[in-house]
Amino acid sequence: MENYKAIKLLSICIILFFSTSIAEASTEDFNIRDYGAVGDGQTLDTEAINSAIAAASKAGGGTVYFPTGTYLSYSIRLKNNIHLYFDQGSVLKAAGKGDGGQYDDPGKGAGNQYQDYGHSYWRNSLIWGENLNNITISGPGIIQGENLSRGFYASQKWDEKGIPAGNLMWEGGGNKAIALKLCTNVIFKDFTIIKGGHFGILATGIDNFTIDNLKIDTNRDGIDIDACRNVHISNCTVNSPNDDAIVLKSSFGLGFARATENVTITNCQVSGYDVGTMINGTYQTKEGHLVPDQEGPTGRIKFGTESNGGFKNITVSNCVFDRSRGLALETVDGGLLEDITISNITMRNTTNSPFFLRLGARMRGPDGVAPGELRRVSISNINVYNADSHFSSIISGIPGHNIEKVSLKDINIWYKPLDSAQVQIQKKVPEHIDAYPEPAKFGVMPSYGFFVRHVRNIEMHNINVYHLGEESRPGIIFDNVQDAELHNVDIQKAENAAILQLEDSGDIEILNTEGIKNQTQKEAATKSFG
Numbered sequence: 462m463e464n465y466k467a468i469k470l471l472s473i474c475i476i477l478f479f480s481t482s483i484a485e486a487s488t489e490d491f492n493i494r495d496y497g498a499v500g501d502g503q504t505l506d507t508e509a510i511n512s513a514i515a516a517a518s519k520a521g522g523g524t525v526y527f528p529t530g531t532y533l534s535y536s537i538r539l540k541n542n543i544h545l546y547f548d549q550g551s552v553l554k555a556a557g558k559g560d561g562g563q564y565d566d567p568g569k570g571a572g573n574q575y576q577d578y579g580h581s582y583w584r585n586s587l588i589w590g591e592n593l594n595n596i597t598i599s600g601p602g603i604i605q606g607e608n609l610s611r612g613f614y615a616s617q618k619w620d621e622k623g624i625p626a627g628n629l630m631w632e633g634g635g636n637k638a639i640a641l642k643l644c645t646n647v648i649f650k651d652f653t654i655i656k657g658g659h660f661g662i663l664a665t666g667i668d669n670f671t672i673d674n675l676k677i678d679t680n681r682d683g684i685d686i687d688a689c690r691n692v693h694i695s696n697c698t699v700n701s702p703n704d705d706a707i708v709l710k711s712s713f714g715l716g717f718a719r720a721t722e723n724v725t726i727t728n729c730q731v732s733g734y735d736v737g738t739m740i741n742g743t744y745q746t747k748e749g750h751l752v753p754d755q756e757g758p759t760g761r762i763k764f765g766t767e768s769n770g771g772f773k774n775i776t777v778s779n780c781v782f783d784r785s786r787g788l789a790l791e792t793v794d795g796g797l798l799e800d801i802t803i804s805n806i807t808m809r810n811t812t813n814s815p816f817f818l819r820l821g822a823r824m825r826g827p828d829g830v831a832p833g834e835l836r837r838v839s840i841s842n843i844n845v846y847n848a849d850s851h852f853s854s855i856i857s858g859i860p861g862h863n864i865e866k867v868s869l870k871d872i873n874i875w876y877k878p879l880d881s882a883q884v885q886i887q888k889k890v891p892e893h894i895d896a897y898p899e900p901a902k903f904g905v906m907p908s909y910g911f912f913v914r915h916v917r918n919i920e921m922h923n924i925n926v927y928h929l930g931e932e933s934r935p936g937i938i939f940d941n942v943q944d945a946e947l948h949n950v951d952i953q954k955a956e957n958a959a960i961l962q963l964e965d966s967g968d969i970e971i972l973n974t975e976g977i978k979n980q981t982q983k984e985a986a987t988k989s990f991g
Contacts, residue, residue: 490526490546491517500530502554505561507534514543522595527551527602536565536635539590547602547652555587555635555658557608563633565589575713575794575826576767579612579636579659580687586637586663590644598639599650609658610636611681611703637663643715645669653677655740660685661699664692666715672697677706678740683731687712688719688770694726700739702758706731706785709763711770711796713826718796722773726762732783733758733812746784756901757812760785764798765819766898769826771796771833782808787848789814790838791898793821795830801838811848814900815874816840818867820858820915822894836865843872850876850909850928851884852900858915859894863943870922876909878930886934890914908938908962910952918944927953935962935989942966943985951975952991960991 491513494500498509510525510532517523522542529550537553539545547553556562567582583589587606590596610630630636638657641647643666650673654661657679664670665687674696677683683699686692687710699706707729711721738745752759761782764772771792782788787808792798798820808815820835835858854874858864887904890912896902906912910926913919919942926936936952936959939945943966952960952975960976963969967985971977976991 490524492526492528493532494528498530498532500528500532502531502533502552504533505535505556506532507536507556507562510534510537514538514540517543527553527600533560534587535562536584536586537588538565539588539593539596541593542595544597544599545588547600547604549601551600551602553587553602553604555606555608555638558631558634564635571714571716573713573716575769577612579663580665580710580712580714580767583637583640583642583663583665585635586640587635588639589641591642593641593644595646596641596644597648597650598652599648601651603653603655604638604657605655606638606658606661607656609638609656610634612636612659636660639663641665641667643667647671650674653740654679656680656736657683663687664689665712666719667692676740677701678737680736682708684708685710686721686724687767688715688721689724690722692721692724694724694729696728698730698739699760700732700734700736701760702733702735703752704759705763706760707762709772709775710765710767711772712767713769718770718826720770720773720796722775724775726777726780728779730781730783731760731762731785733760733785754899754901756899758784758786761787761789763789763791765789765791765793768792768794768796768798768833772798772801774800775802777803777806779805782806782811784810784812786813787811787815787817787845787854789817789819789898790835791817791819791821792833792835793819793823793898794826794833795824796833798833798835799837803840804842806843808843808845809847811845813849814852814855815843815845815848816854816856817900818856818864819898820862820864821896821898822859822862823897824895832859832862834862834865838866839868839870840872841868841870845872845874847877847929848874850879850932851905852903853906853908854911855900855903855906856911856913856916856919859892860915863915863917865916866918867916868920869924870920872923873925874910875927875929878928879905879909879932907934908936909934909955910936912938912940913942914940916942916945920946920948921950922946922948924950926951928955933958935959938962938964939966939969940964942969944968945970947971947974949973954991959989962989963987
C-alpha cells in the first residue's frame with residue numbers, strides 16, 4: 462500500500478511538472494522592452510522591435526509582446542511563427558519624415574503597371590511580411606498610422622482642374638499599416654487601426670486568413686483582400702469615408718492572375734463618417750471628404766475594381782452599411798465573378814446605388830484576355846433606407862457580354878427625393894465599356910429604382926421600392942434583358958411615369974406585381990407597363 466501511495470504521488474508530481482513546463486513554454490513572451498524599446502512616443506523603437514522578432518524567430522517562434530506605452534517605429538519585419546501581441550494601452554505609432562529614419566525600400570514589387578502603386582509593393586509599410594507561415598497579430602492595443610501616406614490623395618489641396626496637388630510620398634515614407642504577401646495561416650484579432658494610410662490592411666496572395674473583431678477608422682481603404690483564398694472576416698467595424706471599407710480584389714500584383722475565393726464576410730459594420738469619429742463615438746460629418754473620385758463618402762463593401770483573377774464562392778451576411786455607398790460587385794479586367802450569396806443586410810443613408818453589379822471591359826492587364834463573366838449571384842433579405850436616387854440600383858453588362866443568373870429576393874428600398882429641376886436625367890445611358898466602374902460615371906439614371914441592362918435570367922421576387930418625395934421617372938427599366946421574372950413586386954408609381962419600361966427586352970414574366978396585370982412578354986419589345 463505504501464508503494465502504491467508513493468507511485469501515485471510521484472505520478473502526480475511528474476504530471477504537475479510537465480504541465481507547468483508546457484504552460485511556461487506556451488506563455489513565453491519576447492517583451493520588446495527587454496530589447497531596448499522605450500515606449501515614450503518620441504524615442505525610435507524600430508530596432509528594439511525587430512530585435513525581439515529576430516530573437517523569437519531564432520527560438521523557433523513566439524509572442525512578441527507590446528506592453529503599455531507608445532512605440533514609435535518605421536518598418537517592422539515579420540518572420541515565420543510570430544505573434545505580435547498589443548496589450549491594453551499599447552500604441553504602435555508610425556514614424557514620420559522627421560523622426561530620424563525611413564521605411565523599408567518598397568522592394569522589387571509587381572513589375573507591371575496593371576494596378577496602382579499601393580497594390581504593387583508591400584515592404585514600404587509599418588508592418589510587413591512576405592512568404593511567411595503562421596502569423597498572428599492580436600490584442601486590444603492600437604496601430605496609429607497618421608504619418609503613413611494616403612497615396613496619390615494624401616495632399617489636402619486640389620488644383621483648379623480637381624487634381625490632387627503635391628504629395629505622392631516623401632522619400633523613404635510608408636503607405637500601409639499592415640501588408641502581407643504570399644503567406645499562409647494568418648490571424649488578425651481584436652486590435653484597432655487609426656489612419657492606416659493607403660491601406661489599413663493589404664493582404665495579397667494569402668491562404669487561410671482569419672480577421673476577427675477589428676476596429677478600423679481610417680483615411681483610405683480599411684481591409685483589402687487581394688488574390689486570397691479561404692478568408693473569414695467577422696465582427697469588424699470599419700469607418701472609411703475616403704475609400705472602401707472592406708474590399709475584395711484580384712489584381713495582377715503577383716505577376717499572374719489569381720482568384721479571390723472561398724470568402725465569408727459576416728457580422729460587420731461599415732460606414733463613411735469623418736475619420737476618427739467612429740473611434741471616439743461622435744460619428745460626425747462636418748469634414749469635407751477628399752475621396753479619390755470626389756463623389757462623396759465611400760465606406761462600403763466592394764468586389765473590384767482590380768479583377769484580373771476574379772471572385773468565386775463568397776458569402777456576405779448580417780452586415781450594416783451606414784452613411785456609405787452601396788454594395789458593389791465589379792469585374793472589368795477579365796476575371797470571373799460567380800457563385801456569390803449576399804443576405805441579411807441593412808443600409809441607411811446610402812450615398813449611391815444600393816446595388817451595383819457591373820461587368821465591363823476596362824481590361825487593365827496582359828493583352829489577349831477576354832472580358833470576364835458575372836453570374837450566379839443571389840441577394841436576399843435586404844433593407845435600404847434613404848438611398849440616393851440619382852443612380853438607382855444598377856445591374857449592367859456590356860453589349861455581347863451579359864450578366865447571367867441573378868436572384869434578387871425580399872428587398873425593400875426607400876429612395877430619397879430627386880430634384881429633377883437641378884439635374885440632367887440621362888435619356889440614353891452611355892455604355893462606358895472600358896471606364897472605371899462606379900455608378901456616378903453613368904450620370905443620373907432614367908429610372909429611380911432599378912436600371913437593368915445586358916442581363917439574361919434575372920429573378921426579382923418580393924421587391925418593394927418607394928420614393929420619399931416627388932419623383933418623375935419609371936421605377937424599373939429593362940434594357941436588352943432576356944428571361945426575367947417579376948413576382949410580387951411593388952414599385953411606387955411616379956406621376957406620369959411607368960412602373961416598368963422595356964427596351965428591346967423579352968421573355969419577361971410578370972406575376973402579382975402591383976399596377977401591372979399578370980402576363981408574359983415573350984417577344985423582345987420596347988413598351989411600358991403601369
